[in-house]
Amino acid sequence: MARIVVIGAGFSGLAAALRLRQLNHEVTLVAKGVGGLQLSQGTVDILGYAPEWVQAPFKSFAAFIEANPDHPYATIGTQPVKRGLTWLSDLLPGLVVGDMEKNVCLPTPVGAMRPTALYQPSMASGVLTKGKSYAIVGFNQLKDFSPEFCAANLTRTPLPTGGSVTATAYRIDLEVAPGEADSSALRYARALDDRPEFRTRLADAVKTVIGPEDIVGLPACLGLDDPTIHIDLAQAIGRPVFEIPLLPPGVPGMRINEALMRALRKAGARLVLGSFITGFEASAGSIVSVTVQQAGHDRELPADIVVYAPGGFESGALTLDSAGKISERTFDLPLTGTNAADLVTGDYWHDQALFKVGVRTDSTMRALGPDGAPVYGNLYAVGSILSGATRWAEKSGEGIALGSAFAAVNAIGGGK
Amino acid sequence: MRKLRADVVVVGGGSTGVGVVRDAAMRGYKAILVDRADLAQGTSGRFHGLLHSGGRYVVSDPESATECAEENAIVTRIQPHAVETTGGLFVVTPHDDPAFGDQFLAGALKAKVPAREIDPALALAREPRLNPGILRAFEVEDGTVDGWQLVWSAAASAQAYGAEILSYHEVVAVERTGEAVTGVRCLNRKTGEDVTIECGFVLNCAGPWAGRIANAAGCQPVDVVPGRGIMVAMAHRLVNTVVNRCIYPADGDILVPIHTVCVIGTTDHPTTDPDHLEIPREEVQQMLDAGEELIPGFRDARAVHAWAGARPLIKDKHVAATDTRHMSRGMSVIDHRERDGLSGLLTIGGGKLTTYRLMAEHIVNAMEEQLGVSHPCRTADEICPGNVPGKTYLITDRLHEREEDRLSDQIICECELMSRSMFIDLLEKFPQASFDDLRRQLRVGMGPCQGGFCSSRIAGLTFEEGAVDIERATGLLRLFLENRWIGLWPILSGDQVRQAALDDWIIQGILDVDHLPHPAKEEI
Structure with missing residues (x-):
C-alpha cells in the first residue's frame, strides 16, 4: 500500500484516485476547486475528428497515431483507454452507455452533429438517425438554448454517415419560479429533481405544443440527482425524450462529477479540496512530499507516489506570462514548448500550436525531461496536462483522461 | 438602381463625417452621409477613448490644447451619454524629468487648460495602484468618450434634421461634369444595388481612406499616410481617472478607464493599408512596459483585447496650411478647386475626436465660402437625441x-x-x-x-x-x-x-x- 497524492479533481484525477483506492492504496486527492467535468458536456469522447469524422475510434487509432506521433494516444496505446472506458461503464451504468467501438452523432445546441462514443442514457434517443423526425423544444426562460437555431441546422446538415434528419422547433413557457424570466439549466434540474409536479408541468407543456415527430429533444436540465427523469417524461409525453448538453456549467457533466466524487468518498479516499499546492520536496530523483495550503497555513503531505492531473491552460496548470513564457505551475515540469511567440496565429479556425504544449511522458505516464528520462521517478502526469492534443477539436478529452489515468494506475500496480 | 438627390454628400461615417453631416443638416442643407461599412467602424472606434482636457498638448501644441479644453466642455454638454467625466492626472514617474512639470503648468495656464498641482500622496490616495514613486501630480479635466455612442448620437441628430445616413454604401465614383462635382455613385454592399446621389458638393471625410475617394473623383493622388497605433484593453479599471505621463507626448503615455476596461495607448507607425492594421508583438510588449511604469504589476493584470487604429494623416503639398481660418489644429483641408480644377469637393485629413465638432464647423464653413453663402453653426447649442441634459455616463x-x-x-x-x-x-x-x-x-x-x-x-x-x-x-x-x-x-x-x-x-x-x-x- 503506497501513500499516493492525486492532484486535480477533473476526469483523470477522479478516475485515477478512485481506481488507486480500489486497488487498496492510501489516496489523498488535492484539488484547488471543482474539476473541469462540471463544465463538460457529460459524454465520453474517445476520438471524434482526425480531422475528418471518425466512425470507429479504436479502428482509427493506428492511422491516427502514425499521423500524430506526438499525440498522447501514441504513448498511452489502445489498451489503457479501453480498460478505463470499461471500468467507467461498469462503475456508472446509469450514466454511461454506448459502444466504445462506434461513434454516434449527438446534436449540440447550435444544431451541429457532434461525434462521441459513450453518452448518458438521457441522451440515447438523441443519437441522430437517418430519416427520423425530431421535435426540438426550448423554454422561453432559458437563454442558453435556441430550439429554432438548433432545429434549422440539424435539418440542413447531412449526417456524416449519410442521409439526413428533420427537426422542428417548439417553445414552451416554463417558469421555475413565478415571474422568473432568466433561469439556468441548473435551476430547471433542481426543480425537476425536487418537485414531481414540475415534471408533470414540463411533460404537459411539451405534449401540448409538439407535432407528430418521432422523438423529443430538450435542453440538458433533466435532473442532477435523478438521471431517470427522461424516462418519466417519455412515458408522459408518449415519445422517446433526450437532452442536449448546453453551455457550462453543464448538468450532464455535473452528474458524472458528483457520481465520481460520491464514489471516491465512499471508497475512503481523503479529499483536500479548495487547496493549492504551494511547494514540494524531492530527494534522490523522487518526490517525497507536497505542500498544501490549507486553512491559511502550509501543510506537508508525504507521498510515495504523485499522480498529477491538474488540467491544461484552461485550469491554470499551464501558464503563459505576458512576455510569452509558458510554464507548468506546480513542479515546473519541462514542457514541449516554452515560448508562445510562434505558437499562436490569427487564424481562428486553425488549431493553435500553443494548446498542444504540455508535458511529455513515457508509456507509464511519468513526466519526462528534455533528456528523455523521467524528471521524478514517482511523478505520473495524466489528463489535459499532456502535450500533443487539441482535445476540443478532436473530441478526445475523456479518452485521453481515462487512458492516461489507467496507464499510470497500471504502472503503479496494486497495493496490499 | 436607386436615385437620390442632395445638396451635399458626406463620405465617411466616422466622427468627422457625422459631425459634418449634422452641421450641414442643421444649417438647412439636404445632406446624405455614405460609408462603405458601419458608422464608426474605422478610426473613430479604434482609439483609447480619451476626451482630451487639452493637457496632453499644453507644451507641444498650445492652440490645440485650448481647442480641446473648449470642445471637451461642449461635447460633454451636447452628448453627455457618450462621456464619462472621470477627471485626469498627469504624473511624473521616477523615470521622468520633474522639471517638465513646470513647463506643463505654465503651458496650461497660457492655453487656458484647467490644471492644478496636487500632492503626490493625494494622487495615490485617489488612485492607489499608481506607481508609489511618482514625484509630482497634476489634476486636469480629462474625460473618457465612447466613440461609437458619440458618432451614433450625432448621426441621430443629423437625421432629426432630415439628413440620411447610408451605411454599407461604398463610393464607386464621384461624378463630375467638366470642372464641377455633380454626384456620387455608390454600391449598396448589403443588397448589391447601385445608388446614385445627385449633388453639388462632396465632402470627403473618409479619413485614412480619403485618398481612394479623391481617386474616385479623378483627382491627382492624395498622399494619405495612415499612422497606425495600437491599444491594449485591460479587463478591469486599474484606475478610475485618466492617467497621463507628464512628459512630451510619446508612445504608451496614457491609461484611460472606459466602460468596464482601461486602455493603454498608443504607438505611431506609418502604414500603407488601413484595412489591414497589424498588432505587432513588440508593440504589445512596449505598451505593457509603459503600463508597468504607471501601475506597478500592470503586466500581471489581465489584458483582454487589443486593436489598432489608423490616424488619417494627409501629407500633401497642396494642403492649405496657411489658411488657418478654416482649420482646426492637426486638421488639413484640400480644396480640389485650386489643386485639381474641380469645384465642389473638399478632402479633409487629420484631426482629433475630441475636436470633431469644431472641425466639422470649419469644414462646413469652407464649403459655404465656396458656395458664397453663410449660415450660423448651431452644433454647439443643441443636445443630441438620446441624451438627458447633464446625465453623463457612469460605469454603474x-x-x-x-x-x-x-x-x-x-x-x-x-x-x-x-x-x-x-x-x-x-x-x-x-x-x-x-x-x-x-x-x-x-x-x-x-x-x-x-x-x-x-x-x-x-x-x-x-x-x-x-x-x-x-x-x-x-x-x-x-x-x-x-x-x-x-x-x-x-x-x-x-x-x-x-x-x-x-x-x-x-x-x-x-x-x-x-x-x-x-x-x-x-x-x-
Whole structure:
C-alpha cells in the first residue's frame, strides 16, 4: 500500500484516485476547486475528428497515431483507454452507455452533429438517425438554448454517415419560479429533481405544443440527482425524450462529477479540496512530499507516489506570462514548448500550436525531461496536462483522461 | 438602381463625417452621409477613448490644447451619454524629468487648460495602484468618450434634421461634369444595388481612406499616410481617472478607464493599408512596459483585447496650411478647386475626436465660402437625441438598469450586462447588421469572455427573430468569433489564455460550431 497524492479533481484525477483506492492504496486527492467535468458536456469522447469524422475510434487509432506521433494516444496505446472506458461503464451504468467501438452523432445546441462514443442514457434517443423526425423544444426562460437555431441546422446538415434528419422547433413557457424570466439549466434540474409536479408541468407543456415527430429533444436540465427523469417524461409525453448538453456549467457533466466524487468518498479516499499546492520536496530523483495550503497555513503531505492531473491552460496548470513564457505551475515540469511567440496565429479556425504544449511522458505516464528520462521517478502526469492534443477539436478529452489515468494506475500496480 | 438627390454628400461615417453631416443638416442643407461599412467602424472606434482636457498638448501644441479644453466642455454638454467625466492626472514617474512639470503648468495656464498641482500622496490616495514613486501630480479635466455612442448620437441628430445616413454604401465614383462635382455613385454592399446621389458638393471625410475617394473623383493622388497605433484593453479599471505621463507626448503615455476596461495607448507607425492594421508583438510588449511604469504589476493584470487604429494623416503639398481660418489644429483641408480644377469637393485629413465638432464647423464653413453663402453653426447649442441634459455616463448605469428589469428580462451578455431586449430592439432597427455592428452599440462580447458564452445566444436570437436565415445566422456567429480573435491572439496571456481555452472548449468542444455547414468565406 503506497501513500499516493492525486492532484486535480477533473476526469483523470477522479478516475485515477478512485481506481488507486480500489486497488487498496492510501489516496489523498488535492484539488484547488471543482474539476473541469462540471463544465463538460457529460459524454465520453474517445476520438471524434482526425480531422475528418471518425466512425470507429479504436479502428482509427493506428492511422491516427502514425499521423500524430506526438499525440498522447501514441504513448498511452489502445489498451489503457479501453480498460478505463470499461471500468467507467461498469462503475456508472446509469450514466454511461454506448459502444466504445462506434461513434454516434449527438446534436449540440447550435444544431451541429457532434461525434462521441459513450453518452448518458438521457441522451440515447438523441443519437441522430437517418430519416427520423425530431421535435426540438426550448423554454422561453432559458437563454442558453435556441430550439429554432438548433432545429434549422440539424435539418440542413447531412449526417456524416449519410442521409439526413428533420427537426422542428417548439417553445414552451416554463417558469421555475413565478415571474422568473432568466433561469439556468441548473435551476430547471433542481426543480425537476425536487418537485414531481414540475415534471408533470414540463411533460404537459411539451405534449401540448409538439407535432407528430418521432422523438423529443430538450435542453440538458433533466435532473442532477435523478438521471431517470427522461424516462418519466417519455412515458408522459408518449415519445422517446433526450437532452442536449448546453453551455457550462453543464448538468450532464455535473452528474458524472458528483457520481465520481460520491464514489471516491465512499471508497475512503481523503479529499483536500479548495487547496493549492504551494511547494514540494524531492530527494534522490523522487518526490517525497507536497505542500498544501490549507486553512491559511502550509501543510506537508508525504507521498510515495504523485499522480498529477491538474488540467491544461484552461485550469491554470499551464501558464503563459505576458512576455510569452509558458510554464507548468506546480513542479515546473519541462514542457514541449516554452515560448508562445510562434505558437499562436490569427487564424481562428486553425488549431493553435500553443494548446498542444504540455508535458511529455513515457508509456507509464511519468513526466519526462528534455533528456528523455523521467524528471521524478514517482511523478505520473495524466489528463489535459499532456502535450500533443487539441482535445476540443478532436473530441478526445475523456479518452485521453481515462487512458492516461489507467496507464499510470497500471504502472503503479496494486497495493496490499 | 436607386436615385437620390442632395445638396451635399458626406463620405465617411466616422466622427468627422457625422459631425459634418449634422452641421450641414442643421444649417438647412439636404445632406446624405455614405460609408462603405458601419458608422464608426474605422478610426473613430479604434482609439483609447480619451476626451482630451487639452493637457496632453499644453507644451507641444498650445492652440490645440485650448481647442480641446473648449470642445471637451461642449461635447460633454451636447452628448453627455457618450462621456464619462472621470477627471485626469498627469504624473511624473521616477523615470521622468520633474522639471517638465513646470513647463506643463505654465503651458496650461497660457492655453487656458484647467490644471492644478496636487500632492503626490493625494494622487495615490485617489488612485492607489499608481506607481508609489511618482514625484509630482497634476489634476486636469480629462474625460473618457465612447466613440461609437458619440458618432451614433450625432448621426441621430443629423437625421432629426432630415439628413440620411447610408451605411454599407461604398463610393464607386464621384461624378463630375467638366470642372464641377455633380454626384456620387455608390454600391449598396448589403443588397448589391447601385445608388446614385445627385449633388453639388462632396465632402470627403473618409479619413485614412480619403485618398481612394479623391481617386474616385479623378483627382491627382492624395498622399494619405495612415499612422497606425495600437491599444491594449485591460479587463478591469486599474484606475478610475485618466492617467497621463507628464512628459512630451510619446508612445504608451496614457491609461484611460472606459466602460468596464482601461486602455493603454498608443504607438505611431506609418502604414500603407488601413484595412489591414497589424498588432505587432513588440508593440504589445512596449505598451505593457509603459503600463508597468504607471501601475506597478500592470503586466500581471489581465489584458483582454487589443486593436489598432489608423490616424488619417494627409501629407500633401497642396494642403492649405496657411489658411488657418478654416482649420482646426492637426486638421488639413484640400480644396480640389485650386489643386485639381474641380469645384465642389473638399478632402479633409487629420484631426482629433475630441475636436470633431469644431472641425466639422470649419469644414462646413469652407464649403459655404465656396458656395458664397453663410449660415450660423448651431452644433454647439443643441443636445443630441438620446441624451438627458447633464446625465453623463457612469460605469454603474447598466447595473442600475438590470436591477430594474432583472425579473422581466434576460441578461444575454453577462460581462457587459446587455439584456435581451436591448439586443432585440437594436436588431429590429438594423436587421441586416453583423454581430460586430451590433456589438459596437451594445458592447456584447466585449468583456472577459470575449463571446464564449454570449455569441451562440445572440446567433439564436437573431435567427428566432427572423432577421436572417439559418445560413446567415450561422455565418454571422462564425464571423463574430473570427473577428474577436483578431484582437485576442496578439495579447493572449495570463487569465485570458485560460479564458481562450475555455472558450474553445465551449465553441468547438461542446457546440462543435466548426462543423456546421458554412461557405468558405462569410460575407460582411
